[in-house]
Amino acid sequence: MTTLTEIVVVGGAPLRPEDVVAVARHGARVELDATALRKVAASRALIEGLADDPEPHYGISTGFGALATTFIASERRAQLQASLIRSHAAGTGAEVEREVIRGLQLLRLQTLASGHTGVRPIVIETYAAMVNAGITPIVREYGSLGCSGDLAPLAHVALAAMGEGDVRDAAGDVGAAAQALADAGIEPLMLREKEGLALINGTDGMLGMLLLAVHDLASLLETADIAAAMSIESQLGTDAVFAADLMALRPQVGQAASAANLRAYLGTSPIVASHKGPECTRVQDAYSLRCAPQVHGAARDTVEHARTIASRELAAAVDNPVITDDGRVESNGNFHGAPIAYVLDFLAIAAADVASISERRTDRALDPARNQGLPPFLAHEVGVDSGLMIAQYAAAGIVSELKRLAVPASVDSIPSSAMQEDHVSMGWAAARKLRRAIDGLARVLAIEVLTGARAIDLRAPLQPGPATGAVRDLVRTVARGPGNDHFLSPDIEAVTDLVLSGQVARAAEGAVS
Numbered sequence: 001m002t003t004l005t006e007i008v009v010v011g012g013a014p015l016r017p018e019d020v021v022a023v024a025r026h027g028a029r030v031e032l033d034a035t036a037l038r039k040v041a042a043s044r045a046l047i048e049g050l051a052d053d054p055e056p057h058y059g060i061s062t063g064f065g066a067l068a069t070t071f072i073a074s075e076r077r078a079q080l081q082a083s084l085i086r087s088h089a090a091g092t093g094a095e096v097e098r099e100v101i102r103g104l105q106l107l108r109l110q111t112l113a114s115g116h117t118g119v120r121p122i123v124i125e126t127y128a129a130m131v132n133a134g135i136t137p138i139v140r141e142y143g144s145l146g147c148s149g150d151l152a153p154l155a156h157v158a159l160a161a162m163g164e165g166d167v168r169d170a171a172g173d174v175g176a177a178a179q180a181l182a183d184a185g186i187e188p189l190m191l192r193e194k195e196g197l198a199l200i201n202g203t204d205g206m207l208g209m210l211l212l213a214v215h216d217l218a219s220l221l222e223t224a225d226i227a228a229a230m231s232i233e234s235q236l237g238t239d240a241v242f243a244a245d246l247m248a249l250r251p252q253v254g255q256a257a258s259a260a261n262l263r264a265y266l267g268t269s270p271i272v273a274s275h276k277g278p279e280c281t282r283v284q285d286a287y288s289l290r291c292a293p294q295v296h297g298a299a300r301d302t303v304e305h306a307r308t309i310a311s312r313e314l315a316a317a318v319d320n321p322v323i324t325d326d327g328r329v330e331s332n333g334n335f336h337g338a339p340i341a342y343v344l345d346f347l348a349i350a351a352a353d354v355a356s357i358s359e360r361r362t363d364r365a366l367d368p369a370r371n372q373g374l375p376p377f378l379a380h381e382v383g384v385d386s387g388l389m390i391a392q393y394a395a396a397g398i399v400s401e402l403k404r405l406a407v408p409a410s411v412d413s414i415p416s417s418a419m420q421e422d423h424v425s426m427g428w429a430a431a432r433k434l435r436r437a438i439d440g441l442a443r444v445l446a447i448e449v450l451t452g453a454r455a456i457d458l459r460a461p462l463q464p465g466p467a468t469g470a471v472r473d474l475v476r477t478v479a480r481g482p483g484n485d486h487f488l489s490p491d492i493e494a495v496t497d498l499v500l501s502g503q504v505a506r507a508a509e510g511a512v513s
Helices: 017-026 034-051 074-088 098-112 121-132 151-161 177-183 195-200 204-234 244-248 253-266 270-274 292-314 338-366 389-405 427-457 466-475 489-500 503-512
Strands: 007-010 029-032 092-095 140-142 166-168 174-176
Touching: 007 017, 007 098, 017 098, 017 204, 017 292, 029 034, 029 121, 034 121, 074 151, 074 195, 098 121, 098 151, 098 195, 098 204, 121 151, 121 195, 151 177, 151 195, 151 204, 166 177, 174 177, 204 253, 204 270, 204 292, 204 338, 204 427, 204 466, 204 489, 204 503, 244 253, 253 292, 253 466, 253 503, 292 338, 338 389, 338 427, 389 427, 427 466, 427 489, 466 489, 466 503, 489 503
Parallel strands: 007 029
Antiparallel strands: 092 140, 166 174
């Protein structure tokens, strides 16, 4: 069993994906690395020197974006920084989920603690204190084009650190940022030169959502394998096609992993054993059964690619301008979200396809022409009961939406800032639709698991294998078995919770290990 991280040290080394999940989702606390604080203080001294320079320096003594050539007098620069945050906190729409904002707060804090942004130590100390106090700024869904990073979402966080705008406290209650800071004993920030830019130039929102997605998809793909095993088993399919030597003929890493799972789940199944031998007339199963490792495996490989990109981004210090190790202050384009946006879109494609093959397996289980002797729709009293007919409708409707969500956001670009920012990544939008896609995938898999559990029960007195049987037993703790029709929605929601929490995958893994 994985031990949850309780404290995450920020600034000393790149964060790990599990660190982000721990803070974002499970409320882990953060601590600032002492060496990082010293580096932050040293880089701030460079900014202070440039602030006194009569020559203009972008973001320090000038305006921003299309106003980068406008010199700002020293007495107006505090107002400049505050105005930047207030104007950029222009999000609109539904409130973004708490875990997404906590992830964003942590990732911006990590970059600020790198010593490459030029902020004062008090800035990162304030951000750390807000995370530990559970103060979560309210961020709206629309506002980021993914370049220069997630400007609007990050600006809402910075606004709260200034004691303005609205937040949710540790209990989840909405209130004024000023009051929440006061209750936590945190002084509102008064921003100085360069700090406004440093707080909003980053890919932290889209990166945080990518890391949460990679974490969730790893569990969902394990669940997809056990769901497929339940379908193959209950539909009297064969496990021979998953043999290791056959998989070795096509050395795809993810495919081999999924096939190994299917062999483990089906190899000792009495149901599978019952139709093996010369009397079996099944030559080939349908693609949705036979090709499960190929589809699930391709999705696994996609997740691994996304994990690689996310890990590289976790080692980045994204800001503009940035302070280099040798003390230069340089403009750059590292805030562009393309690397993250591409893999966010790639994952949405994988999620849609895994859901698509899952729904096809569910549909086969309900069709008496294809389900090898089971009743239509797995109904108890055919003609009176509808069984799981409409559960399949729900899965089909979700899959249709997932196909629409798989259309990439990253191929779009809308110029902004008077054509200064004339190509943007749309990475935030890619991340938002991926979150919906992951939720949809979990629901489609839950419907297949629910269907597989009922189909296995209907094969009695034949018994399932240890893994599929363990999942069937888990499902029976929250959903009824075969019988007359009943209110089905609560069953689907309850099994979806088991899928999303990882309990289905853990039940299967525990049964075979």
